[in-house]
Amino acid sequence: MIRTEQTGPILTITLDNPPVNALGAALRSGLAKAIARAADDISVGAIIVTGSGKLFSAGADISEFGKPLADPQLPDVLAAIEACPKPVIAAINGTALGGGLEVALACHYRVALASAKLGLPEVKLGILPGAGGTQRLPRLVGVEAALKMIVSGDPVSVAKALASGLVDKVVENAADLLTAAAGFADSPARPTGERAVSGDAAAADAFAAANPRLFKGFTAPTACVEAVKAAATLPLTEGMAVERRLFLELVAGDQSKALRHAFFAERAAAKVDDLPKDTVKRDIARVGIIGAGTMGGGIAMNFLSAGLPVTMVETNAEALERGAALIRSNYEATAAKGRLTTDQVEAAMALLTPTLEFGAVGECDLVIEAVYENMDVKKQVFGRLDAVAKPGAILASNTSYLDVDAIAACTSRPEDVLGMHFFSPANVMKLVEVVRGAKTAPDVLATVMALGQKVGKVPVVAGVCYGFIGNRMLIPRQDNALALVMEGASPEQVDKVHTDFGMPMGPFQMTDLAGVDIGWHRDETRIDNLKDALCAQGRWGQKTKAGFYDYDANRKRSTSPVVAALIEEFREREGITPRAISDEEIVARTLYTMVNEGALILEEGIAQRSSDIDVVWLYGYGWPRWTGGPMFWGEREGFAKIVAGLEHYTDRMPESFSIAPLLRSPQPEPVA
Ligand code: CAA
Numbered sequence: 001m002i003r004t005e006q007t008g009p010i011l012t013i014t015l016d017n018p019p020v021n022a023l024g025a026a027l028r029s030g031l032a033k034a035i036a037r038a039a040d041d042i043s044v045g046a047i048i049v050t051g052s053g054k055l056f057s058a059g060a061d062i063s064e065f066g067k068p069l070a071d072p073q074l075p076d077v078l079a080a081i082e083a084c085p086k087p088v089i090a091a092i093n094g095t096a097l098g099g100g101l102e103v104a105l106a107c108h109y110r111v112a113l114a115s116a117k118l119g120l121p122e123v124k125l126g127i128l129p130g131a132g133g134t135q136r137l138p139r140l141v142g143v144e145a146a147l148k149m150i151v152s153g154d155p156v157s158v159a160k161a162l163a164s165g166l167v168d169k170v171v172e173n174a175a176d177l178l179t180a181a182a183g184f185a186d187s188p189a190r191p192t193g194e195r196a197v198s199g200d201a202a203a204a205d206a207f208a209a210a211n212p213r214l215f216k217g218f219t220a221p222t223a224c225v226e227a228v229k230a231a232a233t234l235p236l237t238e239g240m241a242v243e244r245r246l247f248l249e250l251v252a253g254d255q256s257k258a259l260r261h262a263f264f265a266e267r268a269a270a271k272v273d274d275l276p277k278d279t280v281k282r283d284i285a286r287v288g289i290i291g292a293g294t295m296g297g298g299i300a301m302n303f304l305s306a307g308l309p310v311t312m313v314e315t316n317a318e319a320l321e322r323g324a325a326l327i328r329s330n331y332e333a334t335a336a337k338g339r340l341t342t343d344q345v346e347a348a349m350a351l352l353t354p355t356l357e358f359g360a361v362g363e364c365d366l367v368i369e370a371v372y373e374n375m376d377v378k379k380q381v382f383g384r385l386d387a388v389a390k391p392g393a394i395l396a397s398n399t400s401y402l403d404v405d406a407i408a409a410c411t412s413r414p415e416d417v418l419g420m421h422f423f424s425p426a427n428v429m430k431l432v433e434v435v436r437g438a439k440t441a442p443d444v445l446a447t448v449m450a451l452g453q454k455v456g457k458v459p460v461v462a463g464v465c466y467g468f469i470g471n472r473m474l475i476p477r478q479d480n481a482l483a484l485v486m487e488g489a490s491p492e493q494v495d496k497v498h499t500d501f502g503m504p505m506g507p508f509q510m511t512d513l514a515g516v517d518i519g520w521h522r523d524e525t526r527i528d529n530l531k532d533a534l535c536a537q538g539r540w541g542q543k544t545k546a547g548f549y550d551y552d553a554n555r556k557r558s559t560s561p562v563v564a565a566l567i568e569e570f571r572e573r574e575g576i577t578p579r580a581i582s583d584e585e586i587v588a589r590t591l592y593t594m595v596n597e598g599a600l601i602l603e604e605g606i607a608q609r610s611s612d613i614d615v616v617w618l619y620g621y622g623w624p625r626w627t628g629g630p631m632f633w634g635e636r637e638g639f640a641k642i643v644a645g646l647e648h649y650t651d652r653m654p655e656s657f658s659i660a661p662l663l664r665s666p667q668p669e670p671v672a
Helices: 025-040 074-083 099-106 121-125 133-141 143-152 158-164 174-182 201-210 220-233 236-251 254-269 294-305 317-336 342-350 358-363 375-388 404-408 442-454 470-487 491-501 507-514 530-536 561-574 583-603 610-620 630-637 639-652
Strands: 002-007 010-015 046-051 055-057 088-092 095-097 109-113 117-119 169-171 287-290 310-313 352-355 366-369 394-397 417-422 431-435 458-462 549-551 557-559
Touching (some): 010 025, 025 046, 025 074, 046 099, 055 099, 088 099, 095 099, 099 133, 109 158, 117 158, 121 254, 133 143, 143 220, 169 174, 201 220, 236 254, 254 610, 287 294, 287 358, 294 310, 294 317, 310 358, 342 352, 375 404, 394 442, 417 442, 431 610, 442 458, 470 583, 470 610, 491 583, 530 561, 583 639
Parallel strands (some): 010 046, 046 088, 109 169, 287 310, 287 366, 366 394, 394 417
Antiparallel strands (some): 417 431
16 A cells, blocks of 8 residues: 655655555555654655556545545645655656645645646535645645636646646656655755635635636535635634535535446446456457548547547538538637647548548448438448458447347348447537447457547447437437426426426427427428427427527527417317426426336346446436436435326326336435
8 A cells, every 4th residue: 555665864655556546544544654654763854755556646535435434534644744844745656636636735845747637626526625635725826726726626737737836846757756856855844734825715706706617506616615715814724624624514415425426337337247357359440430420520530539540431522521621620619729739630630531432441440330310221331331341340330219230130240230329419428328239249349348438438338229228218208398398388397497407408408409300200291299390380490490499590599489379279289278387297207207217228238237327318418417317316316206206197198108116126225
């Protein structure tokens, strides 16, 4: 856990707790003992604290939260470091996050390797830096810069850290780090806590007022501001007490539990339980994309950005040109925001080979089909792919609903076929549902899961069924939303329940964005439901400036009198007398039904684990992260309450509706 080595008067303490040097109980205890011994040992003149491996430390051991924390507590260990009469120098050998950075903040000097990143990501776990981060960081960099790091949770580069005063020296080569740190051995001990804070409480309020987006929905950011205000106005010990109180409140709160769940859920999703440990992955050196539409282009960008060459195939020259131009303009828009250099844009574009030659995908190791969502079209594409793809190439379909086994059956190599369902916009949304067909080979699945992670996606395994995990859960939500409107609710009321819950948009706003005409039979004379009526009138959603809502030239949404009249007309036609619909009913029929569908998905083995369903909704649909995802939220809400709600409204649901037996089975105690 802790290694110590003395060279002359310098004692080097190395944090050694793979994989990320998390500051669990044993490491805290070892560090405290090493510091105490060094302070007492007259042969030690200065102390260097560094980390082994690639990281300095990823901070507190998150798996310890929610249980009573064994002594010593990190704030006490850090107080001892700060109070040490001998100079303590942090030699930051790699990324330092959370409690890891707080260790460095408590040291008297900080020397960092140029490639390291420094951050306080606690807010992303629903807490605040609880080991003096909110008190010491403002003393080094001032209120505003500290709040930026603490409230965003985003790490800064070492270059930035040097400019702000967070680190004292930067070293380019790892081999020089300890020598550079030793350069401070003769400097005086310099407690961070004794420094004055630049900035005041008003600066903290100004930061909050200027950054409302960082605060929306989450409780921790407001607590971060309060703690930093304490740093600006109180001596260290009193500020530390404020930080402690806020930390303990937050860590016990529902949001932090949900956000910790999301952290571990994301990492669990990357694991496929039944894959043999020794599965050897296939090499993917070039990716082929069939289709240069919005989806194909977005998918291509993931690989180009990660440095993988892409061959993009289209059937007509104009569409191909348009697709390639869209990729370029997306990159240029990012560059205009300062998030890419022109060189990076050109490097990515240089990896793209647009072509009209279908056979060109013959040199690709993975080919992703992103054509029109129609089984016949997909089958045809896979038949052709089978003829041209090289042996061992992985063939993936970006279908969002269709039967991957039926698609695989059009090839002579169903073991090489799977689904890779990207979410729109595919260069932005992190989720990829990796659809495992009945015959998909283990190494094909393992390769695609690893590749997904490599290009910065969050891949989640799903089995074959209509809509897989995410879109299948949309079905009961959308059906009930429409039925609720027929029975008396307005689209606005239904949507508001969802946006108040924290969803980025409600069911009708989403339909308007995706296109009301998706799945429409395109026969204007056949009007079976409200959606058909909208489609027949050309109200196809945002793209036609009219859907369930009206849209102006800037896509600003407003209530549509036309739709209100249509709804009236439909109710009359169906003999429905509208009634007042409560928000509780909307919750039961559009959110509880999703939990129910998730439970069915789990029972059928379509998802490996409940937390995978949460990951799908968190990363594919913007489900509010502070609730942990639909299944975690459902567990917290209580399955008994959900079953009761669903039973209450069963007679208003379609005949096919059934309550998942899983929801009726005894529920384990919620995670602490
Ligand atoms: N505690 C416990 N386990 C952790 C951990 C932590 N702080 N950080 C990472 N891990 C675990 C992961 O769960 C994962 O475990 P499995 O292999 O069993 O799935 C393993 O370490 C490797 O992590 P990643 O897969 O995430 O590896 P990576 O290389 O992609 O990323 C990382 C490394 C950037 C450090 C990333 O893991 C990360 O962001 N960790 C969380 C950092 C964080 O939030 N720190 C703040 C902790 S709270 C705190 O410190 C409070 C305080 O004030 C005292």
